[in-house]
Amino acid sequence: MLLAIAEQRSGTLNKVTWETVAAAQQLAAGEPVAILLPGSSHSSAVAELATAAVAEVVAVENAALDPYTPDGYVLALGEAIEELKPSLVMLPHTYQTRDFAPKLAARLDRALITDVTGVKNDGGGRVFARPMFQGKLTAGVMPQGPTPHFVTFQVGAFRADRSIKGPSPAPVRSIGVKIDASAIRQKPEPPFQEARQAVDLSQAERIVAVGRGIKGQEHLPVAQRLAEALGAELAASRPICDAGWLPMERQIGSSGQTVAPKLYVALGISGAIQHVVGMKGSRTIVAVNKDADAPIFEVADYGIAGDLFEIIPALVAELQK
Amino acid sequence: MARETLEVDVLIVGAGPAGLSAALRLAQLQKTTDAAPLSVAVLEKAREPGAHALSGAVLDPSTLRDLVPDFVARGAPLAAPVTGDRVYFLTRTSKIRFPITPPPLTNHGHYIISLNRFVKWLARLVEAEGVDLFTGFPGADLLMEGDTILGVRTGDRGIDKHGARKPIFEPGVDIRAKVTIFADGVRGNLTKELMRRLQLGAGRQPETFALGIKELWEVPPDRVAAGTVMHTMGYPLRFEEFGGGFIYAMPEGKISLGFVVGLDYKDPMFDPHVAFNRFKLHPFVKNLLDGGQLVGYGAKALPEGGWHTIPRCYADRALIVGDAAGFMNSLRLKGIHLAMRSGMLAAETAFDAIRAGDTSAGRLRQFEIRVNEGPIKRELYPVRNVHQAFGHGLLAGLTYAGLALATGGWWPRPMRSEPGHERMRKLSEYYGAARGATAETFANALKPDRRLTFDKLTNVHFSGTRHDEDQPVHLLVHTDVCYTICTEEYGNPCQRFCPANVYEIVTEAAAKKLQINASNCVHCKTCDIMDPYQVITWVTPEGGGGPQYDGM
Numbered sequence: 093m094l095l096a097i098a099e100q101r102s103g104t105l106n107k108v109t110w111e112t113v114a115a116a117q118q119l120a121a122g123e124p125v126a127i128l129l130p131g132s133s134h135s136s137a138v139a140e141l142a143t144a145a146v147a148e149v150v151a152v153e154n155a156a157l158d159p160y161t162p163d164g165y166v167l168a169l170g171e172a173i174e175e176l177k178p179s180l181v182m183l184p185h186t187y188q189t190r191d192f193a194p195k196l197a198a199r200l201d202r203a204l205i206t207d208v209t210g211v212k213n214d215g216g217g218r219v220f221a222r223p224m225f226q227g228k229l230t231a232g233v234m235p236q237g238p239t240p241h242f243v244t245f246q247v248g249a250f251r252a253d254r255s256i257k258g259p260s261p262a263p264v265r266s267i268g269v270k271i272d273a274s275a276i277r278q279k280p281e282p283p284f285q286e287a288r289q290a291v292d293l294s295q296a297e298r299i300v301a302v303g304r305g306i307k308g309q310e311h312l313p314v315a316q317r318l319a320e321a322l323g324a325e326l327a328a329s330r331p332i333c334d335a336g337w338l339p340m341e342r343q344i345g346s347s348g349q350t351v352a353p354k355l356y357v358a359l360g361i362s363g364a365i366q367h368v369v370g371m372k373g374s375r376t377i378v379a380v381n382k383d384a385d386a387p388i389f390e391v392a393d394y395g396i397a398g399d400l401f402e403i404i405p406a407l408v409a410e411l412q413k
Numbered sequence: 414m415a416r417e418t419l420e421v422d423v424l425i426v427g428a429g430p431a432g433l434s435a436a437l438r439l440a441q442l443q444k445t446t447d448a449a450p451l452s453v454a455v456l457e458k459a460r461e462p463g464a465h466a467l468s469g470a471v472l473d474p475s476t477l478r479d480l481v482p483d484f485v486a487r488g489a490p491l492a493a494p495v496t497g498d499r500v501y502f503l504t505r506t507s508k509i510r511f512p513i514t515p516p517p518l519t520n521h522g523h524y525i526i527s528l529n530r531f532v533k534w535l536a537r538l539v540e541a542e543g544v545d546l547f548t549g550f551p552g553a554d555l556l557m558e559g560d561t562i563l564g565v566r567t568g569d570r571g572i573d574k575h576g577a578r579k580p581i582f583e584p585g586v587d588i589r590a591k592v593t594i595f596a597d598g599v600r601g602n603l604t605k606e607l608m609r610r611l612q613l614g615a616g617r618q619p620e621t622f623a624l625g626i627k628e629l630w631e632v633p634p635d636r637v638a639a640g641t642v643m644h645t646m647g648y649p650l651r652f653e654e655f656g657g658g659f660i661y662a663m664p665e666g667k668i669s670l671g672f673v674v675g676l677d678y679k680d681p682m683f684d685p686h687v688a689f690n691r692f693k694l695h696p697f698v699k700n701l702l703d704g705g706q707l708v709g710y711g712a713k714a715l716p717e718g719g720w721h722t723i724p725r726c727y728a729d730r731a732l733i734v735g736d737a738a739g740f741m742n743s744l745r746l747k748g749i750h751l752a753m754r755s756g757m758l759a760a761e762t763a764f765d766a767i768r769a770g771d772t773s774a775g776r777l778r779q780f781e782i783r784v785n786e787g788p789i790k791r792e793l794y795p796v797r798n799v800h801q802a803f804g805h806g807l808l809a810g811l812t813y814a815g816l817a818l819a820t821g822g823w824w825p826r827p828m829r830s831e832p833g834h835e836r837m838r839k840l841s842e843y844y845g846a847a848r849g850a851t852a853e854t855f856a857n858a859l860k861p862d863r864r865l866t867f868d869k870l871t872n873v874h875f876s877g878t879r880h881d882e883d884q885p886v887h888l889l890v891h892t893d894v895c896y897t898i899c900t901e902e903y904g905n906p907c908q909r910f911c912p913a914n915v916y917e918i919v920t921e922a923a924a925k926k927l928q929i930n931a932s933n934c935v936h937c938k939t940c941d942i943m944d945p946y947q948v949i950t951w952v953t954p955e956g957g958g959g960p961q962y963d964g965m
Contacts, residue, residue, distance in 0.1 A: 229708075308921065334928070335921070340882065346874070347882050347932060365874045387863060
């Protein structure tokens, strides 16, 4: 059995979970797929997951799982995994997963492959691709040792909309786990003010990003209007955030965030490799740049060589029709 | 928050070949005595040893043989023994092979190595001896009392870009030592400050430097035999510029190639990175690389001045070793073995001095005597004038270099050199007042093709360089001459001599502004050296930041 671990906070499902479900369905090759959701009370999230074409949805319920703590998750998931005996456990490579997955794998003494971007089967078994040297090289990794093996998938490695829905809701069952409250050593504080305000661009479906071609902070509303017309988040390449025109949390690239939205519109961005590594996983990339030789056009699906100050207002007008 | 203090017997600043050889030699010396062992600490700004170490490199194993006699059995990472040497003079489109390889450039018995792997290996030997290696801790400030060096203060962590303390703020640690060995590399920030405060360069020639830019490539394995060492002179440099290319072939199609340019060029529009790209486009080099792939990039300054430019390397409770002092043979293009030798000699000096209870300058002068009576002077003295001779152009340099081999370097008096940055000419002088900055220039004629040649920003990506973005800029520009004077006089050459795209003049709201992309910095020190007004100071960024060289 392949087990996909879902992620939720206060009953709201993290959308990345659907990428993990899609990954599990694509790798299953006849094996059953199950989804496991840790938490305390999350009926709406369970119902949402049950729409997937999977063998079952398993809810691991325990009051000690809310709020999240790495110790609580390791204890609960460890027990559930030993009961379910999956061959492969799949997780989205989120901050939360990064926090507990290594510990969980170490506790069970099983192999863990992190930040996976793709999977191949070379006949001898699954080979997981993961980036090395900041994405310059890709390593093929095969897990060794007894199962289950643990794999975490980079955001955008699989497409959420490729997850398959079932004709009827999947069966749901709940398993209880025993957690000794005294074994939980962390006491979480409420999420940071900063963290609450910060935009998580990795969750955005559409992104409009601006680069140096925007010329000045006073021109940002041009891009802002396009973002609003598209229902997109506004992001930027490094020089814009360096200049303080947009906050650093909106920076895309190797020193900012890595994103993979459905639509990425790059305005006046030359396409330095440091920027491209942060957005090359986007499904459709549209680039507008004055320089027809700019490297951004090498990764763009649609390119317009021209002046963004002419093109963007025209696009906005068309979108508003 | 209270600042912590650590007391040790010997503090070594910098875990490169010199610093680690000193540490290893100290550990060896401890075993010769029953007395209580000395405590030794090594500071290194890189996250792991070797991550900031960059060189060609061909290793002369003479010092290694003395320091680690069983280095092969202990797994020294030697990529390939040198099997053949070739030297070429390049013209724009063809090459002329020197009929014989000049003796200083023969490398029989030497090894091609990756310096950063070699340093990593040395660090393991040092750690196995129980020496504390503090990686991720830069030496930021000198601790001094009068003319006596008490130790070093490491850099603070957790300061944001406006200078305010972040929640994770941790003040640097004061490390006090009976002897501090400065092995902080070429143009080391602490050695520079020490030389200034104690006038250690008095009576010597000014230091001169070069910049080396290097790439690591993977090419089809049958392209060139592993162990082949090639050096070039000539194109794309003109007779007035000092430097040349190197190509070292390692197994499995890995090629180290690079270009070294003297940081004493006259043309303010000259760009070492453009020279490197032109070198790669020469048919000879292009044919080697075609169909291959770039896997690594790096840049670093080299001390080129030689014997007459080495400062006084001892002070009260301090010694200076390796590239920081300038122990490099620019004629043989080698310094690793000299850095290691100077580290060993410094360790021996410090060990004796601490045992004798006297670590004053008078006692530590033993280091200079050891240098003068040993293999370092034997190697550097005969070629003492060579780099200075190249200051008169390639032909004069080659002629003198040939003469020096026959005469042991004799010349009526020490040849004079001037600081490299003072040789840079103003635009009006170099191009003539009438043509000024609009003249056909060195820099403007090359557009990277992104397969064989790359722009600096792409190259930086291949150096693995990372710094915490939210920290103060570590390149201090002291005055604002950039637009008032420099644009007109030199055309802002910082944009060109920096091989990592740190300096950019951007136009913002119709006003020009110097933008310092500090997090691109590969710690090569060129700006600190070559800025014509000497207003740029390289200080240490937060520990752990910088390039992440692997296999370079």
